Amino acid sequence: xxxxxxxxxxxxxxxxxxxxxxxxxxxxxxxxxxxxxxxxxxxxxxxxxxxxxxxxxxxxxxxxxxxxxxxxxxxxxxxxxxxxxxxxxxxxxxxxxxxxxxxxxxxxxxxxxxxxxxxxxxxxxxxxxxxxxxxxxxxxxxxxxxxxxxxxxxxxxxxxxxxxxxxxxxxxxxxxxxxxxxxxxxxxxxxxxxxxxxxxxxxxxxxxxxxxxxxxxxxxxxxxxxxxxxxxxxxxxxxxxxxxxxxxxxxxxxxxxxxxxxxxxxxxxxxxxxxxxxxxxxxxxxxxxxxxxxxxxxxxxxxxxxxxxxxxxxxxxxxxxxxxxxxxxxxxxxxxxxxxxxxxxxxxxxxxxxxxxxxxxxxxxxxxxxxxxxxxxxxxxxxxxxxxxxxxxxxxxxxxxxxxxxxxxxxxxxxxxxxxxxxxxxxxxxxxxxxxxxxxxxxxxxxxxxxxx
Amino acid sequence: xxxxxxxxxxxxxxxxxxxxxxxxxxxxxxxxxxxxxxxxxxxxxxxxxxxxxxxxxxxxxxxxxxxxxxxxxxxxxxxxxxxxxxxxxxxxxxxxxxxxxxxxxxxxxxxxxxxxxxxxxxxxxxxxxxxxxxxxxxxxxxxxxxxxxxxxxxxxxxxxxxxxxxxxxxxxxxxxxxxxxxxxxxxxxxxxxxxxxxxxxxxxxxxxxxxxxxxxxxxxxxxxxxxxxxxxxxxxxxxxxxxxxxxxxxxxxxxxxxxxxxxxxxxxxxxxxxxxxxxxxxxxxxxxxxxxxxxxxxxxxxxxxxxxxxxxxxxxxxxxxxxxxxxxxxxxxxxxxxxxxxxxxxxxxxxxxxxxxxxxxxxxxxxxxxxxxxxxxxxxxxxxxxxxxxxxxxxxxxxxxxxxxxxxxxxxxxxxxxxxxxxxxxxxxxxxxxxxxxxxxxxxxxxxxxxxxxxxxxxxxxxxxxxxxxxxxxxxxxxxxxxxxxxxxxx
Numbered sequence: 011x012x013x014x015x016x017x018x019x020x021x022x023x024x025x026x027x028x029x030x031x032x033x034x035x036x037x038x039x040x041x042x043x044x045x046x047x048x049x050x051x052x053x054x055x056x057x058x059x060x061x062x063x064x065x066x067x068x069x070x071x072x073x074x075x076x077x078x079x080x081x082x083x084x085x086x087x088x089x090x091x092x093x094x095x096x097x098x099x100x101x102x103x104x105x106x107x108x109x110x111x112x113x114x115x116x117x118x119x120x121x122x123x124x125x126x127x128x129x130x131x132x133x134x135x136x137x138x139x140x141x142x143x144x145x146x147x148x149x150x151x152x153x154x155x156x157x158x159x160x161x162x163x164x165x166x167x168x169x170x171x172x173x174x175x176x177x178x179x180x181x182x183x184x185x186x187x188x189x190x191x192x193x194x195x196x197x198x199x200x201x202x203x204x205x206x207x208x209x210x211x212x213x214x215x216x217x218x219x220x221x222x223x224x225x226x227x228x229x230x231x232x233x234x235x236x237x238x239x240x241x242x243x244x245x246x247x248x249x250x251x252x253x254x255x256x257x258x259x260x261x262x263x264x265x266x267x268x269x270x271x272x273x274x275x276x277x278x279x280x281x282x283x284x285x286x287x288x289x290x291x292x293x294x295x296x297x298x299x300x301x302x303x304x305x306x307x308x309x310x311x312x313x314x315x316x317x318x319x320x321x322x323x324x325x326x327x328x329x330x331x332x333x334x335x336x337x338x339x340x341x342x343x344x345x346x347x348x349x350x351x352x353x354x355x356x357x358x359x360x361x362x363x364x365x366x367x368x369x370x371x372x373x374x375x376x377x378x379x380x381x382x383x384x385x386x387x388x389x390x391x392x393x394x395x396x397x398x399x400x401x402x403x404x405x406x407x408x409x410x411x412x413x414x415x416x417x418x419x420x421x422x423x424x425x426x427x428x429x430x431x432x433x434x435x436x437x438x439x440x441x442x443x444x445x446x447x448x449x450x451x452x453x454x455x456x457x458x459x460x461x462x463x
Numbered sequence: 464x465x466x467x468x469x470x471x472x473x474x475x476x477x478x479x480x481x482x483x484x485x486x487x488x489x490x491x492x493x494x495x496x497x498x499x500x501x502x503x504x505x506x507x508x509x510x511x512x513x514x515x516x517x518x519x520x521x522x523x524x525x526x527x528x529x530x531x532x533x534x535x536x537x538x539x540x541x542x543x544x545x546x547x548x549x550x551x552x553x554x555x556x557x558x559x560x561x562x563x564x565x566x567x568x569x570x571x572x573x574x575x576x577x578x579x580x581x582x583x584x585x586x587x588x589x590x591x592x593x594x595x596x597x598x599x600x601x602x603x604x605x606x607x608x609x610x611x612x613x614x615x616x617x618x619x620x621x622x623x624x625x626x627x628x629x630x631x632x633x634x635x636x637x638x639x640x641x642x643x644x645x646x647x648x649x650x651x652x653x654x655x656x657x658x659x660x661x662x663x664x665x666x667x668x669x670x671x672x673x674x675x676x677x678x679x680x681x682x683x684x685x686x687x688x689x690x691x692x693x694x695x696x697x698x699x700x701x702x703x704x705x706x707x708x709x710x711x712x713x714x715x716x717x718x719x720x721x722x723x724x725x726x727x728x729x730x731x732x733x734x735x736x737x738x739x740x741x742x743x744x745x746x747x748x749x750x751x752x753x754x755x756x757x758x759x760x761x762x763x764x765x766x767x768x769x770x771x772x773x774x775x776x777x778x779x780x781x782x783x784x785x786x787x788x789x790x791x792x793x794x795x796x797x798x799x800x801x802x803x804x805x806x807x808x809x810x811x812x813x814x815x816x817x818x819x820x821x822x823x824x825x826x827x828x829x830x831x832x833x834x835x836x837x838x839x840x841x842x843x844x845x846x847x848x849x850x851x852x853x854x855x856x857x858x859x860x861x862x863x864x865x866x867x868x869x870x871x872x873x874x875x876x877x878x879x880x881x882x883x884x885x886x887x888x889x890x891x892x893x894x895x896x897x898x899x900x901x902x903x904x905x906x907x908x909x910x911x912x913x914x915x916x917x918x919x920x921x922x923x924x925x926x927x928x929x930x931x932x933x934x935x936x937x938x939x940x941x942x943x944x945x946x947x948x949x950x951x952x953x954x
Binding site: 287 | 536757829
């Protein structure tokens with residue numbers, strides 16, 4: 011008998027192994043642990059369970075969460091419900107991808123490495139930027155690392171300007187990352203159209219600003235004047251970093267490369283990853299080629315093998331923690347490889363034309379819902395002068411909490427309450443619409459607004 | 464050469480170009496339902512904001528995409544294929560139930576901002592995982608938020624700095640050991656600390672004297688991996704903790720090697736103030752070719768007030784997100800952490816239970832010591848001692864035969880297995896760090912042992928390994944020199 015289904019060593023094997031080690035019992039192998047710090051109790055974490063037990067437990071538990079198919083969700087705010095073809099899940103279940111380590115031994119990791127090279131190529135192409143890293147933890151940490159990269163490139167500058175249109179949780183992460191670095195983070199407010207105020211940016215800019223960070227579509231769903239913001243930043247020789255939490259929008263919108271961003275980051279969850287209650291997601295990080303040595307995170311590059319055949323390997327590892335230790339460009343080690351693979355497969359299936367069609371459906375459905383909601387007369391679009399992609403702020407006539415509660419009772423999550431982030435905002439909800447919503451479902455939302463708005 | 468007849472064979476392995484090279488105009492692998500609302504002319508709608516040129520994504524049918532990635536997958540080695548003895552990386556079997564559960568729709572399709580009353584099961588899973596990790600470490604509280612081990616380190620160090628700041632002190636130094644992972648000093652630098660490194664004694668342990676020598680009022684804390692990366696349990700750990708605490712400095716434990724001590728020793732019991740886990744190591748969430756990981760931290764009483772927000776708490780019978788923690792360091796990532804990893808780790812811990820977890824560590828230790836017993840005659844063990852879950856060799860005995868660490872590692876690939884971690888820890892010259900884990904059978908351990916022995920016996924100085932892989936030795940220098948980081952389209 012072995013002691014557990016995960017453990018191949020039987021009692022008989024154990025005896026053989028102990029004998030080969032020249033000891034009588036396992037305790038003899040533990041004598042390097044001082045007795046005073048050995049634990050002799052029984053951990054209070056229950057008995058072992060069979061697979062069947064665990065499944066039953068999970069199914070019992072799940073009665074306390076809503077089943078996804080039992081309600082309609084219009085939640086976005088940095089996490090979007092896009093369709094993912096079946097092939098993606100099944101290919102990422104292949105053990106050769108799923109159960110391999112970071113490809114430090116390129117000769118036996120060419121599968122992972124070629125996929126990473128394809129990932130970097132597609133992300134750089136979508137962002138219109140020279141180069142992409144092989145992934146970061148998520149959008150929020152990519153954004154924070156873009157600020158750190160800017161500080162490394164201009165060590166004498168101690169200020170960071172971040173648009174108030176950036177996802178508020180990302181801003182919190184940025185502030186955490188620079189806690190002890192003697193850097194000042196200042197928020198650039200939004201104007202009445204829901205876009206970063208250019209006049210405020212002008213007055214805040216100075217030669218001590220290392221980087222200006224803005225997001226488009228921004229947290230309010232508005233398309234920003236990124237070109238103008240980028241030019242303003244550059245006019246004071248600050249770097250400009252663009253953040254894109256809904257990168258599907260880049261199928262239709264001007265790319266960070268087109269408006270001269272120095273760094274562009276984003277959240278890759280939109281490229282087919284499940285919403286997964288907040289993670290794991292996929293940090294995107296792109297930059298200009300000339301700054302490659304200041305990039306954080308892994309990079310995969312093309313090379314040849316001993317026979318001259320095209321091959322891939324992780325490269326510029328002299329930037330990384332396992333070589334440079336405290337002088338590394340980032341402390342990142344494990345990143346989001348399987349998520350990068352996931353999105354690479356998703357993008358390959360969606361393809362050149364599909365990417366545009368998908369984005370156009372998002373736009374069309376969002377515009378349809380906007381216009382139908384307006385017709386009810388029960389709510390306004392808060393930023394009706396600004397364009398949006400697949401998300402917008404609906405201004406209700408009643409408190410948003412009240413409306414949300416009534417919708418929830420009717421199996422609809424109508425949007426994310428802005429009060430969650432801005433306590434004084436009592437009437438705004440952020441509504442996201444993806445290709446997965448049918449016209450009937452959109453009409454159902456409109457009915458609820460008519461009834462409860 | 465005899466090794467040609469061994470465990471690897473040339474199976475059907477196909478060449479496969481890049482997606483872009485396979486692309487042919489008009490093909491697609493993703494169909495959308497017909498648009499049931501009026502179409503919008505996006506160029507007109509966006510005007511000046513419009514993208515000028517379509518992104519040149521590949522054009523391929525589903526069958527081509529499936530084949531492409533299946534072919535790619537056959538070029539990878541993986542734990543599903545055989546032993547993967549990477550020291551300090553804990554490459555062990557990933558139970559498949561965890562994968563099935565984690566990918567089921569009701570688990571993985573919830574939105575992080577879904578109404579709290581619709582997310583109770585998810586929050587309960589997080590809460591229970593926190594409780595289990597508290598019990599396993601003997602510490603007071605857990606945050607699941609950090610994305611991976613390195614981010615756990617960063618978060619833990621920010622807690623330490625917040626602790627000192629709350630006492631009006633601005634301590635700027637972190638002590639690390641020369642056996643530490645590169646992430647330790649990198650994380651400390653990111654958290655704004657200066658780093659002082661102590662040297663491990665010849666017997667493989669950090670000594671009290673070496674800590675005493677650098678300990679002063681500027682020291683915020685010390686980072687130690689325990690068991691350390693030589694596979695040894697820091698025998699002075701309790702005294703080191705006391706020494707640090709006398710100066711109000713805190714002890715950070717890098718939990719990368721927790722697989723050695725589950726149910727055997729608890730960091731909280733020997734004075735740790737903060738430890739990070741790597742769920743992708745100890746608790747079998749798949750490494751995925753380099754993530755996603757998850758790096759929860761467990762902390763002592765002193766650091767509880769500073770934990771990242773939101774806290775996952777149980778109020779009466781309800782699970783809630785608590786953002787009201789005025790001393791918190793804030794967030795280290797958006798949302799709540801890598802939930803997809805939490806559910807897998809939760810399943811794993813439930814599957815094993817208290818007894819099973821201890822068995823995991825015991826068998827991991829037994830397997831490592833078996834390899835040690837079988838190879839100690841042929842490979843040098845630079846630091847003797849009571850090794851736990853991993854054993855560090857080097858090439859001292861073999862170098863004169865022309866078999867350096869790197870060559871031995873690459874030769875193992877031709878025997879059909881992943882090499883051990885090499886040239887780490889840095890305090891050992893030309894190290895080979897072997898961590899077999901508990902999920903390898905005697906047969907598989909013997910396959911590794913016999914392969915090492917055969918490589919030594921048949922060593923021929925002119926051979927360059929690997930020779931039998933899909934790609935032979937890859938030119939890493941050329942990659943760094945030329946920096947081709949993406950596909951070049953024909954303009």
